[in-house]
Amino acid sequence: MNTSIKRVRIMILGDSGVGKTSLVNLIAHNEPLKSPSWTIGCSIEVKLHEYKEGTRDQNTYFIEMWDIGGSNNHRNERHVFYNPCHGIILVHDFTNKKSEEHLNEWLQELVSREGNNTSLTSITSFDEFDTENYLGSNQIPILVVGTKVDQASERKPSNRTFASQIGADEILLDSRQSRYLAAGTSNAVKLSRFFDRVIDYSCRSHERYTNSLSSPIYSSKFVIPHQD
Template sequence: MNQSSNKVLLLGDTGVGKSTLVETLCGKPNSRPESTVGVNIKVLAHQFAAGTPQESTEIIELWDVGGANIHRQTAARVFSDNVCGIIFVHDLSNSRSEQNLAQWSSLLEEVQLMNGSQRFGEFNRLGEVEKIGYLPTLVVGSYFDLAPHRSRDPNRQRLRFLRQYEEIQVDCRKEISAGSTNKLLVSRFFDAVCVVKSRNSEIISQRRRRL
């Protein structure tokens, strides 16, 4: 793949740790970012297909969308163009924030349908990205340090629409340990994002050649 920009939206309520997660993914754990108004954009370098002949450096754009109710619908419509992946973030110590992801999902789905863009519903395991026309989607449960029991709670019921996606649970202030399952899932997610970007670019090129 050529070096290119791959757009990822981070969606979730205000205060769930989206901005802190972005800083940590960009190599700045323990930072204290201010609340997001509108959107903040950060970039990171990702090694696509690391350790294989296809390995290349890809630029990931992390679009941290403010979670305030007043901006929610506008944000979903304005910032969803050319998106290559979705990260839903909720606070493990606040079950309401997980329930509210359904609202973000509905808003984004409406926009995707209106624009004729790629869908992100139904089958969305990261290994299936090359086979179907859906956006890679990752769920992040933040503030694991405040609610470590939730991951082990047999009575915890994930929202139905979230069950189809990979989920990691983290303390957003701490670096995700190299070699951990969480690190592997994040890397696979970014790989899937790069595949979508490459596929979209190829489709656009084919359309231009036909004109």
């Protein structure tokens, strides 16, 4: 792997069984996963992405997708994977409303961990999520993905989705069908736009960190007092 290419890290979060691993495989390899398995701890897939493709600012980045296991048995340990984090993909099963409601808990779990750099604070309900404060230009990008739409003919789209409540884009798909993320589709455009926002956020975070090192509290010399 070419280590000179810059990389960003995205957390893939959601309940067990919603299809996170199948989704990540589809994004990374443009093909369905033949034999999905349960993720224990974390698995990582990497995708090359052309940032601002077609413009003079175009550049190649590695997108690291950290697929976090959804089992409650590992809830107290999985926070070790959460930092650094430059973007979040929240995954729910479109046929299971509870899995969508639990996205709030997943978001809280990530942002409430001491030492994270997501610039978000704890949220207790959809209604308390302040879009302007939490998802402004300087905040971490979030994408919501609903899977298994092929099984959801009985459920009608709702205006009160988690994605709409937090002002995030949402993709609905069947991870077993590559056509849902085919080039030129609205889903593919949303995903590419999300990756660009993640890279923008990573660059701003790095710039803020660099500026903090040049502030007087960091740049002043440390002098050891002379002792006779």
